[in-house]
């Protein structure tokens with residue numbers, strides 16, 4: 006028997022924390038990332054998706070702008086796409102929709118930026134680069150937990166005057182952490 010795993014989640018809309026339980030089977034059946042749908046009323050009044058990896062580590066969140074009522078959903082033929090992608094066990098409280106794939110393009114963009122940091126002329130150009138990556142991730146992923154940190158660093162660099170080797174190293178170290186967290 007598989008025991009359910011408890012995962013701590015944070016709503017991407019109101020940031021309220023909560024715990025959800027998912028059967029271990031769900032993690033094992035999906036190859037890389039599993040998408041969990043948390044319906045309104047589970048942790049807070051919002052419906053959102055949680056992306057978790059095989060180690061049950063939360064990799065990101067996606068807010069939902071509109072939830073089609075269940076009665077309409079069952080009549081809509083376009084919803085049949087999900088059927089082949091998951092096999093919900095009887096006890097499953099939250100169904101995964103489609104396996105989420107993090108865009109490899111985002112990783113490549115962050116890696117490119119990492120290589121350019123040494124050549125950037127000022128902290129403000131570095132801030133611009135980080136802000137660009139932030140917006141790229143947001144447009145592709147919706148919410149990701151590294152986004153607030155990226156924003157902080159971009160804001161601090163924008164007002165920072167010192168741009169020596171030490172400062173560059175600090176930024177590079179941080180960018181490597183982001184790269185690690187987004188993989």
Ligand SMILES: [Zn+2]
Pocket residue numbers: 016017018019020021048049050051
């Ligand atoms: Zn919420």
